[in-house]
Amino acid sequence: MERGKNFYATSKGIVVVGAVIGLLAPLLQKFGNPGNMGICVACFERDIAGALGLHRADLVQYLRPEILGFVLGSFMASSLFGEFKPRGGSAPLARFMLGLCAMIGALVFLGCPWRVLLRLAGGDGNALFGLAGLIAGVFAGTLFFRAGYNLGRTTKQTYGLGLLMPLIIVGFLALRIVFPQIPGEPKSGVLFYSLKGPGSQYAPLAISLGVGLFVGIIAQRSRFCIMGAFRDLILFRHWHLLSGALALFAAAWVTNILLGQFHPGFVGEPVAHTSEFWNFSGMFVAGLAFALAGGCPGRQLFLSGEGDGDAAVFVLGMITGAAVAHNFGLASSPAGIGPHGAAGVMVTLAICIYVGFTNLRMTEN
Amino acid sequence: MIEKVDARGLSCPQPVLLTLSKMKEIGTGEIEVIVDNETSRENVNRAAGSQGWEITSVRKESDEYHLILRRE
Numbered sequence: 001m002e003r004g005k006n007f008y009a010t011s012k013g014i015v016v017v018g019a020v021i022g023l024l025a026p027l028l029q030k031f032g033n034p035g036n037m038g039i040c041v042a043c044f045e046r047d048i049a050g051a052l053g054l055h056r057a058d059l060v061q062y063l064r065p066e067i068l069g070f071v072l073g074s075f076m077a078s079s080l081f082g083e084f085k086p087r088g089g090s091a092p093l094a095r096f097m098l099g100l101c102a103m104i105g106a107l108v109f110l111g112c113p114w115r116v117l118l119r120l121a122g123g124d125g126n127a128l129f130g131l132a133g134l135i136a137g138v139f140a141g142t143l144f145f146r147a148g149y150n151l152g153r154t155t156k157q158t159y160g161l162g163l164l165m166p167l168i169i170v171g172f173l174a175l176r177i178v179f180p181q182i183p184g185e186p187k188s189g190v191l192f193y194s195l196k197g198p199g200s201q202y203a204p205l206a207i208s209l210g211v212g213l214f215v216g217i218i219a220q221r222s223r224f225c226i227m228g229a230f231r232d233l234i235l236f237r238h239w240h241l242l243s244g245a246l247a248l249f250a251a252a253w254v255t256n257i258l259l260g261q262f263h264p265g266f267v268g269e270p271v272a273h274t275s276e277f278w279n280f281s282g283m284f285v286a287g288l289a290f291a292l293a294g295g296c297p298g299r300q301l302f303l304s305g306e307g308d309g310d311a312a313v314f315v316l317g318m319i320t321g322a323a324v325a326h327n328f329g330l331a332s333s334p335a336g337i338g339p340h341g342a343a344g345v346m347v348t349l350a351i352c353i354y355v356g357f358t359n360l361r362m363t364e365n
Numbered sequence: 366m367i368e369k370v371d372a373r374g375l376s377c378p379q380p381v382l383l384t385l386s387k388m389k390e391i392g393t394g395e396i397e398v399i400v401d402n403e404t405s406r407e408n409v410n411r412a413a414g415s416q417g418w419e420i421t422s423v424r425k426e427s428d429e430y431h432l433i434l435r436r437e
Contacts, residue, residue, distance in 0.1 A: 009407045083403050085428070090376070145382060153374030156428075223404050228377065235378055236385070240411060294376045310376075 006081075008221035011240060017222040018244035022251025024211050025118050028066070030259050031203035035270025036122035038252075039066055039215070041297035042103055042112035042286075043271070045315070046322035046331075047199050048172070051191050054319065055326035058186065059197025063176045065205055067301065068169050069212015074220035074305025075166040076213070081221070086162020088309025091151040094355050095293055095310050099317025100324065101348035102289035102297065107322065107331040108282025108341050109133065110271055113226035113296045116283065117245065119272065121252035123264035126272050126279050133280035137287020138230040144292065144356040145235060151294075151359055154310060162307030165315075169305075176205070198271055220302045227287065227296035271334065278337045281345050288352045368394065372409075373401040373429060380405040381412045384434070388416055395421075396434045406430045 007013045025038030037043055043060075050061030078084040106112050109130045111119060116134055119127035179189030186195055194200040202208065218224070222244065229241035256262040266274055273279070290296050293314050295303060300318075303311035325331040330344030338344070370387050372380035384398050396418075398409050406423070413420055413434050424431040 006403070006407070081403075085402060087374070090374070145378060150375070150379060154376070155374065223407070231378060236381060236412065236415070238411065238415065294378075308376075 006221060008218060009223065011243060014222050014224065014240060014244035015247040017218045017224050018247030019251040020218060021114075021215055021224070022121070022248035022253075023255050024215065025114075026121075026252055026255040026259055026261055028203050028208065028211055029261060031207050032201055033203050033208075034198040034201040035261075036119045036124055037111075037115060037198065037271060038118060040111050040115035040118070041067065041070075041301065042106035042318065042322075043110070043115065043198070045103070045297070045318050046107060046325070049319045049322040050199060050326070051193070053190075053192050054323035056192075057326040057331070058192075058199075059194055060199045060326070061192040061194045062199045062202055063172060063191055064202070065173070065176060065208040066212035066215075068173045068176070069209050069214075070216040070219070070298065070301040071166060071169045071305040072173075073213040073216020074302040075216075077217040077220040078306040083220075084162065084307050086157040086159055086307040086309070087154040088157050088161070088313075090154045090310050091359065092310055092313045094151055094359065095314045096317035096320075097351055098289045098293040098355060099300070099314035100321035101351050102286045102293070103318040103321030104325045104330050104344050104348045105282045105285030105287075105289060106297075107325040108337055108345055109279050109286065110273065110332050112286070112298070113290070114248070114298055117226065117249045118252055119269070121249050121262075122256050122270070123262045124269035124272050125264065125266040126269060126274055126276075129276045129279035130283040133283030134227075134287040135230050136280075137284040137289075138227055138291045139234055140284070140288050141291020141356075142231060142235045144360070148360045149292065149356055150361055151292075154308075157307070157309060161309060165304045165307075165309070165312040173209075180205075216302060216305060219298065220306065223299075224302075225296050225299035227290040228299065230287075231291055273332050273334055273336050275336055278332065278341065278345070282332070282341075285345055285348050285352060288356075289348070292352060292356055367433075368396045370396060370398045372405060373399055375405070377404065377408055381408050384409050384412055385416065388418060388434075388436075393436045398432045398434060399429055400432070401429050406432065
């Protein structure tokens with residue numbers, strides 16, 4: 001389809017997209033998703049890792065349809081508007097490791113950049129430290145960019161290869177439809193389900209998938225990215241993406257108040273712990289990893305739906321990171337950080353810095 | 366001679382970084398920026414506007430956009 005001006009990429013468009021996501025996320029919570037977790041890309045990919053049995057933390061196992069919708073919505077929008085471009089080959093291993101590190105950092109904090117804003121909008125003061133960590137991590141990433149950091153150029157790939165990630169997602173969706181949860185049972189066919197905890201809290205399939213598809217479409221059109229919001233402000237003084245992030249926060253805050261979901265405080269907030277230092281540090285690592293990889297976890301899903309194989313590798317790195325985080329005791333819980341969470345933050349920080357320093361090169365022109 | 370920035374195959378923020386760096390280097394004149402996706406085209410557009418550069422032409426060649434940026 002030949003397009004005219006893309007409304008969603010305008011200043012008004014990005015604000016509308018942010019506000020719509022900010023409205024839909026608390027509604028998903030109302031329909032059953034966990035507290036301040038209407039949408040959380042990191043948490044939901046962690047739940048998917050659990051549903052597939054890659055980790056066996058029995059509180060966080062559910063094949064979240066929102067994530068599937070994000071990729072498929074982006075695939076549909078990019079195909080319709082001539083933006084589906086199979087590409088890849090830009091340092092895939094580095095991107096896999098950045099995805100893995102990002103997930104471990106996010107699970108020390110307990111949330112992705114979207115959930116940082118959603119937790120704040122639900123009144124969770126602990127997320128202030130996560131927000132500060134995210135901004136500081138992205139800032140550290142911009143220092144690498146200023147020094148010439150670059151993961152190299154992508155090359156065009158075949159249509160079939162670009163289709164691979166959407167097809168994997170279709171396969172996941174088929175599993176979710178064929179093996180729905182059996183009440184009281186921890187397993188249905190090959191899929192694991194949670195009987196309590198966040199993994200047991202979910203909106204009905206049609207609502208989750210519908211919202212996921214819709215968000216996938218509008219986010220692909222608008223290039224919505226919360227990491228990019230801070231990066232572009234720091235690097236270029238551009239407010240464009242940040243205006244979308246601010247709209248998400250404002251809309252989620254108002255919606256939470258209207259739905260009676262706004263509970264300001266620090267203690268007893270849903271799926272959160274109160275360690276200021278580790279909330280900051282976890283999100284610092286995640287922010288640095290997202291910056292070095294060129295997108296927040298949501299954006300990586302949308303890019304993977306557009307045929308970007310490197311973004312797909314990042315997503316698979318995140319899912320693997322979730323498995324590592326839970327199997328090795330790195331992930332936090334409301335009781336505090338995991339037994340090896342501190343080591344996890346240090347090792348992943350070292351990996352991010354290694355990737356940063358080993359990819360300082362001047363781009364050839 | 367027109368200065369060139371080849372941002373094909375690069376993901377954000379590289380196309381904008383390279384374009385801004387070239388703008389800084391030459392101050393005034395003409396730059397041809399080549400990108401291979403719509404997002405980079407929009408980002409370079411926005412960056413040019415914010416720096417007071419005018420987009421004098423956008424040429425689409427197969428999957429690539431050739432943008433001419435000018436500042437007197």
